[in-house]
Amino acid sequence: MDCVFCKIASNEISSKKVYEDGQIVAFNDLDPQAPVHVLIIPKKHIQSADQISDNDTNIIGKIFMVASKIAKELRLENGYRIVNNCGEDGGQTVPHLHFHLMGGRKMNWPAG
Ligand code: AMP
Numbered sequence: 001m002d003c004v005f006c007k008i009a010s011n012e013i014s015s016k017k018v019y020e021d022g023q024i025v026a027f028n029d030l031d032p033q034a035p036v037h038v039l040i041i042p043k044k045h046i047q048s049a050d051q052i053s054d055n056d057t058n059i060i061g062k063i064f065m066v067a068s069k070i071a072k073e074l075r076l077e078n079g080y081r082i083v084n085n086c087g088e089d090g091g092q093t094v095p096h097l098h099f100h101l102m103g104g105r106k107m108n109w110p111a112g
């Protein structure tokens with residue numbers, strides 16, 4: 001499958017990984033929008049948050065636990081933001097489900 005995040009998960013494309021287990025991988029965003037900007041993805045190809053099925057609910061919960069673990073490791077004790085862009089109007093540019101973990105600065109709200 002010609003999917004950049006599938007290729008990152010399978011190491012066909014290199015990335016700076018900060019976490020990996022059997023189901024999930026997290027790596028630094030290529031174009032960081034905050035001092036910490038990590039993308040957390042399921043290794044399984046799910047196109048977007050709109051395509052999450054009954055079989056995936058476990059992994060979605062796990063992704064949020066992994067986010068908290070990474071945030072602790074990267075010393076984001078003052079808080080952080082987890083973002084999912086879904087579909088065209090949501091600003092999704094890579095069609096493989098991913099969660100942005102951002103921190104290290106004060107975030108703005110509402111996010112444009
Ligand atoms: P989104 O706009 O929510 O779909 O986010 C896609 C994110 O993937 C953007 O923040 C990009 O900077 C990031 N990105 C795209 N290609 C790569 C890559 N090869 N390695 C790391 N991050 C990437």
Ligand code: ZN
Pocket residue numbers: 003004005006007044045046095096
């Ligand atoms: Zn994929």
